[in-house]
Structure formats: structure tokens, C-alpha cells
Amino acid sequence: MNTRGLRSQLKDSVPVTGLCPQAGPYGVQDSLRRGFSSVKNELLPSHPLELSEKNFQLNQDKMNFNTLRNIQGLHAPLKLQMEYRAARQIQRLPFLPSSNLALDTLRGTDDTIGFEDILNDPVLSEVMGDPHIMTEYKLGVL
Amino acid sequence: RQRTRPQLLRAENTMLNTSTKTPTGGFSFENTRRNAVLEANLSEKGYSAPNARKTGTTIAGLIFKDGVILGADTRATDDMVVADKNCMKIHYIAPKIYCCGAGVAADAEVTTQMMSSNVELHSLSTGRPPLVAMVTRQLKQMLFRYQGHIGSSLIVGGVDVNGPQLYSVYPHGSYDKLPFLTMGSGAASAVSVFEDRYKPNMELEEAKQLVRDAITAGIFCDLGSGSNVDLCVITEKTVDYLRGYDQPVQKGLREGTYRYKPGTTAVLTKTVTPLTLDVVDESVQVMDTE
Numbered sequence: 107m108n109t110r111g112l113r114s115q116l117k118d119s120v121p122v123t124g125l126c127p128q129a130g131p132y133g134v135q136d137s138l139r140r141g142f143s144s145v146k147n148e149l150l151p152s153h154p155l156e157l158s159e160k161n162f163q164l165n166q167d168k169m170n171f172n173t174l175r176n177i178q179g180l181h182a183p184l185k186l187q188m189e190y191r192a193a194r195q196i197q198r199l200p201f202l203p204s205s206n207l208a209l210d211t212l213r214g215t216d217d218t219i220g221f222e223d224i225l226n227d228p229v230l231s232e233v234m235g236d237p238h239i240m241t242e243y244k245l246g247v248l
Numbered sequence: 249r250q251r252t253r254p255q256l257l258r259a260e261n262t263m264l265n266t267s268t269k270t271p272t273g274g275f276s277f278e279n280t281r282r283n284a285v286l287e288a289n290l291s292e293k294g295y296s297a298p299n300a301r302k303t304g305t306t307i308a309g310l311i312f313k314d315g316v317i318l319g320a321d322t323r324a325t326d327d328m329v330v331a332d333k334n335c336m337k338i339h340y341i342a343p344k345i346y347c348c349g350a351g352v353a354a355d356a357e358v359t360t361q362m363m364s365s366n367v368e369l370h371s372l373s374t375g376r377p378p379l380v381a382m383v384t385r386q387l388k389q390m391l392f393r394y395q396g397h398i399g400s401s402l403i404v405g406g407v408d409v410n411g412p413q414l415y416s417v418y419p420h421g422s423y424d425k426l427p428f429l430t431m432g433s434g435a436a437s438a439v440s441v442f443e444d445r446y447k448p449n450m451e452l453e454e455a456k457q458l459v460r461d462a463i464t465a466g467i468f469c470d471l472g473s474g475s476n477v478d479l480c481v482i483t484e485k486t487v488d489y490l491r492g493y494d495q496p497v498q499k500g501l502r503e504g505t506y507r508y509k510p511g512t513t514a515v516l517t518k519t520v521t522p523l524t525l526d527v528v529d530e531s532v533q534v535m536d537t538e
Contacts, residue, residue: 151277152277152280152281152284153277153280154395154397155275155277155394155395155397156277156280158393158395159274159275159277162393200270203270203271217369217370217372217373218366218369218370219362219365219366219369220274220362220390221273221274221275221362222272222273222274223273224273224358224362225273225274225275225276226271226272226273226274226275226276227273228270228271228272228273231271235270235271
């Protein structure tokens with residue numbers, strides 16, 4: 107599935123907005139939660155791979171859905187995206203790590219091992235999000 | 249009621265961060281800016297940050313009449329120092345597929361281990377023995393995804409339903425399919441031996457000798473390769489991992505000895521100064537020996 111040419115990737119890839127200022131709820135930098143900001147940090151990525159890795163799964167999904175639409179018609183990606191949305195809602199409490207098993211099965215990544223399974227596994231992480239803050243953020247109260 | 253208290257204590261003891269993002273796995277680029285600043289500071293003073301250990305290798309592969317022979321030297325270097333005199337550069341991927349790794353040692357090791365796991369999962373899912381082309385495809389897709397930052401060059405060789413196959417994969421994701429291949433810093437020396445004496449459909453002993461000669465050429469003519477020659481012979485029926493097949497370079501024996509007999513140096517004068525020590529404090533600690 108990775109043999110698509112560069113042109114098709116450019117057309118459907120996610121735009122480079124990963125580094126815009128982290129606006130909080132009032133439109134300004136939320137220093138308490140996201141730390142100090144600087145123009146240099148926001149304009150340029152710190153590593154050439156940072157953006158491409160952040161958007162990798164999204165870009166893959168877009169490419170796959172586009173191919174599927176070209177082969178089978180519009181109904182195929184629509185049905186699959188409905189299933190994706192349903193599977194994405196199967197989560198544990200906001201501050202606990204979820205296995206995302208249904209989502210992995212749909213994507214076909216349940217029988218592959220990549221760096222996201224070996225390095226920085228969230229299950230083994232030493233810090234966790236504050237339960238109250240994460241739940242409030244999830245419920246939109248924050 | 250009693251059960252909740254230790255749970256609460258445990259939650260207070262873990263560190264809590266105040267971000268609202270759910271953590272994901274994979275590479276973390278948080279420290280790249282800090283590392284860049286540290287490296288700039290160090291280079292101002294004239295020092296440099298440590299480099300990743302490269303294998304500085306000669307690896308080679310050859311297709312002969314019944315299968316594939318992979319060969320490798322066994323030296324791992326850390327810039328100009330030999331870090332490991334006897335490392336294993338031929339890694340297992342599947343029962344009939346092996347992979348030689350050159351480039352950054354850690355990258356080659358982790359890449360081949362991940363490939364081995366992926367190949368096992370894939371063959372369990374398809375119910376068929378794996379193809380060498382499948383290993384090559386997964387390797388090149390992964391290496392292209394990381395744009396050459398994973399510095400491992402690999403030679404994948406094995407026997408599958410399509411016969412003996414040999415591929416080489418470069419760090420940026422390109423690959424070659426050829427009857428004989430060499431990679432690593434000693435590749436030029438090794439490939440010269442292959443270009444001179446390779447014939448299609450060679451016999452086993454002749455092919456083993458040729459790969460041994462190619463790796464030996466790399467060991468003698470390249471500073472980054474050395475120590476022993478490892479071979480791996482893969483045929484349809486068997487796999488022979490010959491570790492330490494040849495040791496062309498033996499450590500030199502010392503000709504003489506530098507030990508001197510006691511009394512060689514004459515003693516001219518001797519003075520003895522006793523040091524008086526005063527007892528300052530004395531305390532007794534009773535041990536509980538029950």
C-alpha cells in the first residue's frame with residue numbers, strides 16, 4: 107500500500123499545521139499547560155521527521171481511503187469511516203491508556219509491530235495525566 | 249474502605265503531568281531542541297557529542313547452485329576504536345531467511361528484530377512460509393518512512409518457494425536484487441574478489457571459499473572490518489550458521505619478556521619514619537544478632 111507515487115501523496119496529505127501556536131480556550135498561549143512559547147519553536151520543526159511522524163497515520167488513512175474510493179466507489183470509504191468513528195469511541199476513562207483493539211483491527215495494524223509498540227509504550231509510562239484535568243477537558247468543562 | 253487507601257496513595261506517588269494530550273507510542277522528539285543547543289555549546293568549547301557506534305563492516309552474499317551464502321566480518325567500531333571484537337552481524341529473520349546488517353549497529357539490530365517479529369506474525373496470518381521479497385518490501389517501506397535517519401544497510405538472503413534470493417536494502421529505502429552483493433565500508437574490496445571469480449551455479453565448497461576470500465579481502469584492506477569471518481549457508485533443506493569459520497588475523501605473540509629479576513636495581517640508602525597515630529574516639533555499636 108506504500109507504492110503510491112509522490113504526487114498522490116502531496117495531493118491528499120495533511121497540511122502542515124502541526125506547529126501553529128497552541129491556543130488555549132481564550133485564543134492565547136496557555137502557559138500553565140503547554141509551557142512558554144517562542145516564535146522559533148512554532149515556525150520550524152525541531153527534527154526533520156517530527157511532522158511527518160506526527161501525521162503519518164493520518165496520511166496513510168487518507169491515501170488508503172482515496173485508493174478505495176477510486177477502485178470501489180464512494181460507498182466503500184464512507185462505510186469504513188463510519189466504522190472507524192464507532193471504533194474510535196471505544197475508550198477507557200480519559201486518563202487511562204486504551205488498547206484501541208477495534209481500531210487496530212480495522213486498520214490492519216493488529217498483526218504488525220512498529221516503533222510505536224516498542225518505544226514509549228504508554229502502558230509503561232511513568233507519568234500519567236491528572237485524572238481531574240483530563241476528564242474536565244474531555245467533557246468540555248475546562 | 250481499607251482497599252481504597254493504598255490505591256489513593258499510589259496515585260499520589262506517581263508523577264502527574266498537566267497536559268491534556270493522550271500519550272502515544274513511537275519516537276519522541278521532545279529533546280531534539282535541547283540536544284541541538286547542547287551540541288552547539290560543546291562545539292564552541294572544542295568538544296563534540298559522542299557518535300553512534302557503527303559496525304564499519306564487510307558483508308557479502310552470493311547465490312550458488314543450491315541456495316544462498318551470507319558472509320560477514322565481526323568487528324564493531326566506535327569512531328577509531330574497536331568496540332566489539334566478535335559481534336554477530338548475521339541476524340535471524342525466519343527459518344530460511346537471514347539478514348546481514350551494516351551501518352549503525354543499534355539500528356541494524358533493532359530493525360532486524362522488528363522484521364523477524366513482523367515476518368512471524370505475517371506468516372501466521374497467511375499460513376504460508378515467508379518470502380524473501382516480503383521481508384525486503386517491509387524493510388524498504390520502513391526505511392523510506394524514516395528518510396535515512398535509521399542508518400542500517402542490510403543484505404537479505406534466503407530460500408523460499410521461488411528459489412534462492414538475495415536482496416540488498418540501503419538506508420534511504422532503495423534495494424537491489426543481484427546474484428552477488430556486498431555492503432559496508434569494506435564493500436569495494438569484497439566486490440572486487442566477487443567480480444573476478446564469481447560464476448553462476450557454483451558448488452558449495454567453491455562458493456564458501458569465494459565468500460571467505462571476499463570477506464578476508466575486506467578485513468585486510470579496510471580499517472573498519474576485522475577479526476573473524478562468519479558464514480551462513482542457506483539451502484532448501486538446511487541452514488548452517490558457521491560462526492568463526494575463519495580467523496585470518498591472529499593476535500601477535502610477544503617475542504621477549506619485560507620482567508626484571510628482584511634485586512636488579514641496587515638500593516643505596518634506606519630511611520624509616522614511624523608515624524604515630526593517636527586514638528581520638530572510640531565507639532562501640534552493638535549488633536542485634538538474634
